[in-house]
Structures are given as C-alpha cells and as structure tokens.
Amino acid sequence: MKKTALIMAGGRGERFWPKSRKNLPKQFLSLTDDGRTMIQLTVERILPLIDMEDIYISTNKAYRDLVAAQLPEIPPENILCEPVGRNTAPCIGLAAVHVDRKYEEALMVVLPSDHLIKYHKMFLHTLRDACSIAERDSNLVTIGITPDYPETGYGYIKFRPEESDGNAYAVDCFVEKPSLQTAKEYLETEEYLWNSGMFIWKASTILQNIRQILPDLYSGLMKISEAVGTEAQEMVLEKEFPRLQAVSIDYGIMEKAEHIYILPGAFGWDDVGSWLAVERIQKSNECGNVVTGNIITIHSKNNIIQGGSKLIAAVGLEDLIIVDTEDATLICDKSSTPDIKMVLENLKICNRDEYL
Amino acid sequence: MKKTALIMAGGRGERFWPKSRKNLPKQFLSLTDDGRTMIQLTVERILPLIDMEDIYISTNKAYRDLVAAQLPEIPPENILCEPVGRNTAPCIGLAAVHVDRKYEEALMVVLPSDHLIKYHKMFLHTLRDACSIAERDSNLVTIGITPDYPETGYGYIKFRPEESDGNAYAVDCFVEKPSLQTAKEYLETEEYLWNSGMFIWKASTILQNIRQILPDLYSGLMKISEAVGTEAQEMVLEKEFPRLQAVSIDYGIMEKAEHIYILPGAFGWDDVGSWLAVERIQKSNECGNVVTGNIITIHSKNNIIQGGSKLIAAVGLEDLIIVDTEDATLICDKSSTPDIKMVLENLKICNRDEYL
Numbered sequence: 001m002k003k004t005a006l007i008m009a010g011g012r013g014e015r016f017w018p019k020s021r022k023n024l025p026k027q028f029l030s031l032t033d034d035g036r037t038m039i040q041l042t043v044e045r046i047l048p049l050i051d052m053e054d055i056y057i058s059t060n061k062a063y064r065d066l067v068a069a070q071l072p073e074i075p076p077e078n079i080l081c082e083p084v085g086r087n088t089a090p091c092i093g094l095a096a097v098h099v100d101r102k103y104e105e106a107l108m109v110v111l112p113s114d115h116l117i118k119y120h121k122m123f124l125h126t127l128r129d130a131c132s133i134a135e136r137d138s139n140l141v142t143i144g145i146t147p148d149y150p151e152t153g154y155g156y157i158k159f160r161p162e163e164s165d166g167n168a169y170a171v172d173c174f175v176e177k178p179s180l181q182t183a184k185e186y187l188e189t190e191e192y193l194w195n196s197g198m199f200i201w202k203a204s205t206i207l208q209n210i211r212q213i214l215p216d217l218y219s220g221l222m223k224i225s226e227a228v229g230t231e232a233q234e235m236v237l238e239k240e241f242p243r244l245q246a247v248s249i250d251y252g253i254m255e256k257a258e259h260i261y262i263l264p265g266a267f268g269w270d271d272v273g274s275w276l277a278v279e280r281i282q283k284s285n286e287c288g289n290v291v292t293g294n295i296i297t298i299h300s301k302n303n304i305i306q307g308g309s310k311l312i313a314a315v316g317l318e319d320l321i322i323v324d325t326e327d328a329t330l331i332c333d334k335s336s337t338p339d340i341k342m343v344l345e346n347l348k349i350c351n352r353d354e355y356l
Numbered sequence: 357m358k359k360t361a362l363i364m365a366g367g368r369g370e371r372f373w374p375k376s377r378k379n380l381p382k383q384f385l386s387l388t389d390d391g392r393t394m395i396q397l398t399v400e401r402i403l404p405l406i407d408m409e410d411i412y413i414s415t416n417k418a419y420r421d422l423v424a425a426q427l428p429e430i431p432p433e434n435i436l437c438e439p440v441g442r443n444t445a446p447c448i449g450l451a452a453v454h455v456d457r458k459y460e461e462a463l464m465v466v467l468p469s470d471h472l473i474k475y476h477k478m479f480l481h482t483l484r485d486a487c488s489i490a491e492r493d494s495n496l497v498t499i500g501i502t503p504d505y506p507e508t509g510y511g512y513i514k515f516r517p518e519e520s521d522g523n524a525y526a527v528d529c530f531v532e533k534p535s536l537q538t539a540k541e542y543l544e545t546e547e548y549l550w551n552s553g554m555f556i557w558k559a560s561t562i563l564q565n566i567r568q569i570l571p572d573l574y575s576g577l578m579k580i581s582e583a584v585g586t587e588a589q590e591m592v593l594e595k596e597f598p599r600l601q602a603v604s605i606d607y608g609i610m611e612k613a614e615h616i617y618i619l620p621g622a623f624g625w626d627d628v629g630s631w632l633a634v635e636r637i638q639k640s641n642e643c644g645n646v647v648t649g650n651i652i653t654i655h656s657k658n659n660i661i662q663g664g665s666k667l668i669a670a671v672g673l674e675d676l677i678i679v680d681t682e683d684a685t686l687i688c689d690k691s692s693t694p695d696i697k698m699v700l701e702n703l704k705i706c707n708r709d710e711y712l
Contacts, residue, residue, distance in 0.1 A: 018669070298698045311684040311711055313374070313699040316692025317676075324685065328667040331687060336672025342654045343669040355667055 001135050002106040004054040004203070005046055006095040009039055009067060009113035010085050012060075014344050015274045015337070018328035019306065022356045027113040028066050031272060033282050037070055038272070039113040049124055049131075050109065056080055056098060057113070058091045083238050089252040090244040092199075093210050093217060097225040099203040107131050108206065110199040110249075116281055118268025126167075130200040130263050133168050137259065138208065141168065141200040144193025144262045145269045150183030153273065155195035155250060158186075159262050171260035174250050193264055195250065196271075209257050217252070220244045274337045275321045278304050289314075293324070304334075328355055357491050358462040360410040360559070361402055362451040365395055365423060365469035366441050368416075370700050371630045371693070374684035375662065378712045383469040384422050387628060389638050393426055394628070395469040405480055405487075406465065412436055412454060413469070414447045439594050445608040446600040448555075449566050449573060453581040455559040463487050464562065466555040466605075472637055474624025482523075486556040486619050489524050494564065496613055497524065497556040499621045500549025506539030509629060511551035511606060514542075515618050527616035530606050549620055551606065552627075565613050573608075576600045630693045631677045634660050645670075649680070660690075684711055 013026040020026045027039045036044070043055060052073050059067050061081035068079065080094055092110055099106050109127060117123045130141045144157050156175050163170035174195065178186060186192035211218040220240050227236035245252070254260060270277060284290045289297050293307025300317040307324040314322065321337065323330040332340060347355050369382040376382045383395045392400070399411060408429050415423050417437035424435065436450055448466055455462050465483060473479045486497045500513050512531045519526035530551065534542060542548035567574040576596050583592035601608070610616060626636060640646045645653050649663025656673040663680040670678065677693065679686045688696060703711050 296699055296702050298695050299692060313686045315695045316689035317687060322687060330669045331673060331678060333672035339654050339671045343652050346652050
C-alpha cells in the first residue's frame, strides 16, 4: 500500500533558548555534529521507505519559508501551513484530508520533527512492521519506547502483554505524564512504554475515527477538504482551521479509540528535550567537554559549550551549559535547565520580544 | 615647594582580560561604577595638591594617543613616552630630568596609574605629610599600606618603629614578595607594610641617588637631558632610552639608598589586582551579584558579570566571573582567576594576536 508521511513541525520549543527563538524553533536547529537540522534528519531517515513527494510537513505559516529553505525537495503543496496552532488532532486531520484526496488508499506515518534516532535501519524495520499492521483492518498503530528510567516528562502507554500480534501489542490506555512514584510503578509492571508521538495508520482509518469520536472536528475538516485544489483553498483554511477544536491526538482520539496497537521501539530514540541532550548526541573531548565554536577550556570539565566565531574562554568551570548567539548568551548550571524558562518569562514580562 | 607628579602608566596587566588587551591595558579601563578610567581617577585624586600642568604621565609610546584622549587637559609635552619599557628606575629618572629642567627645585610625587583609593582627603593628607618630609634634607619618602592579611602578591617594607619623625618611620629595608609563612611572620612583627609603589622626593634628590647608586643610568639620563627642548630630543630618547639599565626603583635604588622614610597609609587602598577586585569596588545587588550591562540572573548568587549591550542570562550560577566583550567572552570560576593567564599563553602559542 502507498506510504505517506506527515512530519509535524509547528512546535515552538523554548528549551533551546537562546539558539531556538520564536522565529527559529528547535526543529530548524542543528544540534548534532553533522550540521543538518532536526527536520532535515527526520526527512532523510524515512526516505528509504517513503518518496519525497509523499512527505507532508505541517507547520505554522510563520515557518513556511524555513521549511522550504531547509527542505527544498519537498513539493511546496506538501507544506501544510496552519493559520494558528490547534494542537495535533486538527494538524493530523488536515494532513489526512490531503492524503485521502491524493490517493484512493494510503498509509500515513506521523512523526515529530525534532527527535533523534540512532539506529536508522532498525527504525525503518519497526516502521515497516507498523505499516503492515496498520494496513490490515482499521488498526491504529503507535510506537512506544522502552523506558530506561522513570522519566516524569513523557506520557506513557499501557499495553497488554498477552495480546500480541507479531511484534505488536494491543494498547490498553494512554496516560499523562506521571509523578516519579507512579513512573516507578509503571516500570515495575513492565507494561508501560514511553509515548513517542509516532503514529501509523491509513488516512481513511484516522478520518473514520475522527468522524466517530470528534464529529465537530470532522465536519470542519470536510469543509476544508472541499476547498482543497480550488481557488478558495487558502481562504477556507484561514476561516475554518482556527475554529477547529484544539485537542491532542492522544487525548482526543487515542484514549478513546479501539484497535490500537503498539510496537516497542529499540532504535536509540532521543527526544532532545533540553541542552543536556547535546551531551548524548555530540562527541565530548577527553575532559568531558562538548564544544562547538571558537573555545578555549582551561581546567574545565563536563561542560557543554556552543559558540560561534566569538572566542569563549572557560576557566575552572564544571557542569555548565554555555550557549552563545549573536545577541544573547546563556550560562546555566546543568542542574538548572528547567529554569531557562524563567529567563523567557522575564523577557516576556519586560516586552523584550527581540530576544524571544 | 613646587609639587609635581609622575603617574606611571606603561603597564600591560593581563589580569583583566578580555577587557584589558595589549592595546588597552588596565589603567585605561573603567572598573568602577562611575565610568571614569583608572588613570582618570588617579589624576583627579591629586588635583587639589598638584596643578594639571605639573602632572607628568609616563607611558609606552603605543599608548600616547590613549593618554591624550583620556586626559586631554594634561599638556602634551608632559606625556613622557618610553620607546621601550625599561622598568621603573629609568622611567622615574626620565621624569626627574624633565622636572629638574623645568623647576629650580620641585617635589615629585610618583604614583601608579591603576590603583584605587577610597578616602581621598585622607590620601591627600598623607601626601602632604610625605611632601613636608621629602622637602627637608635629602629624604626619600614612600607610602606603605597597613596589611589586612598576609598577602603573598605584594612586596613589603620593613620600618623601624623606634625611629619616627611625625607620622613617618625610618625604613629598614624593602623585601620581595614573601611566602605565605614569611608573610604571616611579617604581620606578627608589626614592622612591615605593603609596598604601594608610591614615592615622594625632590627631583634633585632622586637624581642624586641615581648618580651615586646607578652611575650608568645617570649618564644615560644626562645624555637625554641635554637634548630636552632641542630638535634632537626625540631622536636622542629613541637612541639612549633602550640602552638604559632595566631595573626597578625598589631594587635599583630603594634597597640601597639611605634616608628613606615611610608613611603608613590608611586611606582605603586597592591595587585592583584581578577581576575579584570588582566585588570590592562596585555595588552588589541583594543576591551578591555585581552586574554591569544587559543581564538577567535567575537563581544565581555572588557572581561578577560584566557585559555590554548583548544579553547575558545567568541561570543557577554561583561564584563565577563572566566578562563579555565584542570579540571574546571569559567565564571563570572565582577560585581560578590565576589561570586566566593560561588563556593568554594559549592565545600567544597559537599566534592569535587579535585577542591579546
């Protein structure tokens, strides 16, 4: 069956400030050694499975030019621009509408644009497995990540170990970010996986589910669908999309739907959630410093230093994150990364939009 | 008696990198809250005692324009430019030659250009006392600072408590930077003061001492003296000055001369020896951060942050020194300030002169 992909790239992540900005979110940044951006890596990764012309990018219209510049081979009509962000259910619904109009029957692989994967072939193997399950009947398939530790920043998915179909398990339920205690209990049961935000289904299947579970969203999508390919397309989207119910696909559909399967992914997944991730994804030198740019380190260890052409001299430092950009420099203790958002709050309160 | 001053401003101090550079040494920087540079403050401080036209600035010829720009009221002929640095004895000798030619009899107050003083009136009072002693006979007078703690980075001067003349004591000897143990012993004797590098004497007295103790230096100075005011002045200086013996006034003269008196100074002296001094001389906020520039601090305390217009966000930091300049940023733990010189060594080895 025809395979298409939707890469969701509307996010605004603030956790990579000052490199990420309102007009340059994380998915458009290069955070690895090789210089390619997160979204470029995401596209490249699936090319053995999905043709370039069948890859859709959903994003905020403010990022259309960024997407086009970073992914010049994606057909311009495949860049689906949301007039406003309405969470993932409308986003995925809109893409399903486009796929459904283009192909009689086609699979959709839904992927975040800002995660990293270490073992590409293993990832593709899992995706192929997921596609075969999604082709059959009206299955909704997701990929779960086997937890390394009781992370409290992710959603979890409970599966039924006794109900398996090949490598896949029947999903029992989707659950929100747990407390540490709850997360520990999840791991002990061996029945929970991390929610990776990757989904595989037929366009017709997800639309069918939206029709049943979120009928208002469905009728809004149908209005948009009728205008696709006509002169009114843009205008109708501008009018109807903001009226769609802002709800996540997890909460809006997956927690209520049936026939959901999960495939455990063991391909070295990283959600690159904060500057600390740079240590996992870039090579460190013999002192444990991960450095990019024009850096001199003296008696310094285990620091993350991201600079450019400006000289940064680090003397006697340990466990710091230093990020230098044209107009702003962040210096943050590794244990304080959650407080970076307080810098952004401070900037917002003071109307210093130029730094956001 | 006519009072003149020599402010020595040839130093190249590297301890304020990256603000201080080869072409902008510490004495030309502003390190206080009020924006005036160290040398400007030094001149202002003595104006109640000495006329502007009687203030001489000795410096390297590379800094002539900096001196002229920062001190436009100093007569240009009072800027004494050394073709090369030959330490303090030739520097002071050259100024003495100029003063001696200008006035039949005059006092010289010799001052470093890069120290700070808190109590100006008290300082002037001490200088006046010093001048009265230096006027009489052929006395050499210096000002000593009562030690707060056994500093190992300064020279010390031993005096004879039983031989006093007003507030002054006879000097027993000048000693080099001691070990910590020796410094502790010095403090216990109560007979040692810190060497402040401030001297007061008649121009004729210091020249007389140079003639007796360093005859070669004297004859070189006399060659230069003969040319002062003639067309050959510059040429003779260029030729003779580099040949003068490179020796400090302390080692070359003071350790060998007689009739030396010391006045204890209690006027809040600070040699501003490293970035740590900024904490003593600028106001800190309620978290103990001393900040200049466009700074946001979150959960950060006791840091010294010197920036400009670029935004610096400090998150979860403690006891760091952060100095941002146009082309280089230093981030240094407070306990590691002596290692800043290793950054400079590294830059020298790599021929990265643009940062020196």
